[in-house]
Amino acid sequence: MRIGELAKRVGCDVETVRYYEKEGLLAKPNRESSGYRDYGAADLETLQFIRHCRSLGIKLTEIKQLLNFRCRPEEDCSGVNALLDIQITRVEEQITAMGLLKAQLQSLRKECEHRQTNRECGILQSLNQMRQCPCHRNEVG
Amino acid sequence: MRIGELAKRVGCDVETVRYYEKEGLLAKPNRESSGYRDYGAADLETLQFIRHCRSLGIKLTEIKQLLNFRCRPEEDCSGVNALLDIQITRVEEQITAMGLLKAQLQSLRKECEHRQTNRECGILQSLNQMRQCPCHRNEVG
DNA sequence: ACTTGACCCTGTAGTTGCTACAGGGTGTGC
DNA sequence: GCACACCCTGTAGCAACTACAGGGTCAAGT
Incomplete structure (x- = not known):
């Protein structure tokens, strides 16, 4: 064909x-x-x-x-099994990572439940600050 | 700087x-x-x-x-909120998809719990067949 | 015989978010 | 005056395709 x-x-x-x-x-x-x-x-x-x-x-x-x-x-098919185990582990790791991401996004989303301006928006403010992020470790406060 | x-x-x-x-x-x-x-x-x-x-x-x-x-x-910060909702939806969809993937991989993994040859390996056989896959819909049997 | 349209060919560029050079220039301390 | 860390631009690579551009082939219809 x-x-x-x-x-x-x-x-x-x-x-x-x-x-x-x-x-x-x-x-x-x-x-x-x-x-x-x-x-x-x-x-x-x-x-x-x-x-x-x-x-x-x-x-x-x-x-x-x-x-x-x-x-x-x-x-011997142990190579096949090992390769499949790697896939499963990888998917499990990704699911864990995505779960964390989801939680972070949802908590961020809660920063702004009300209609307001961008200046007041808790989401934008949080994205500016995010003190728990390692890139702020050298800052005062 | x-x-x-x-x-x-x-x-x-x-x-x-x-x-x-x-x-x-x-x-x-x-x-x-x-x-x-x-x-x-x-x-x-x-x-x-x-x-x-x-x-x-x-x-x-x-x-x-x-x-x-x-x-x-x-x-008005509704654009920010909408964008964040899109992120959350996307992550949720990915988590669902990955969960399905994990289940499929795990069921595939069970096809070969014992040490055997590649010819007998249920995993390789399943990867050859996979009758539930749409690409087999035109086949007999 | 000629044309239309569907199919096929090779080769290259685009996607995403970087990373890793190559091949050069600059600045600072000794 | 030299070494070395840093900076510059520009390009290529990753993964797994997708989407052309610019051509050739084939079968059916007129």
Whole structure:
């Protein structure tokens, strides 16, 4: 099949497919006499694998590793497990960080519950001050 | 003060300060006869404001808006509040998305609790299949 | 035979918020 | 007069695409 059909089947852009090829995630396909790329079922499967990984937030360099694991079926799969654990840890860290961020934003939001001018606005004032921030550590008061 | 001192005081890189100037967040400062940038207290405050916003995950384009609000003290501050609400909503959406991601990764992780080969590894198999994924909707079975 | 339109090709620039140079000039202390 | 820290401009890199520009190919319709 040609690149357009392949892309449509997995639901991504044609450019994305070419990008994966350039990045070495997809093998260079055969070409028709016209120069058009010609893909087979195996390419479709690989591309689906890649897109699944991407939908889980896995980075391209890590997907490359997973593709390598997939190419070595007899090897012990502890590498796969370790890579997945890294993903989970990363997501957990991000959730924690985002939770903190949310709390900070919400407490900042409470600084201005009433309609007033920018001069009086507690949010803008807090963004000016933020004494708990390390960049104020050398200030007096 | 010179750019190095300014950067040190807020805890960012010299390059970051120049970058903010290029992006129009910091005004172009006076120059010494040597050509060195010469900053005052107001520049320090603005830079601190910017860094506080950045630590809250606010984008540069939105920080620009906040700086504009700050420059118009008599204006009604509803724009500030609206901008902050957007931040909170965004963070909440990201937290939800990351929570989903974490659940998917954890369920995937459970596909392989035992030491085995890549061929048998439930994780790699799931990444190949993932029937619930829209990219498989045209397949038989 | 000719044209239209959909598809394909390569290559490059843009996105975001910096970071890291390269290749030069300036200032200060010894 | 020299070393060294600091400053300057400009450009390239990161991640994972997206969006062209400027061309070639192919199939159907007239």
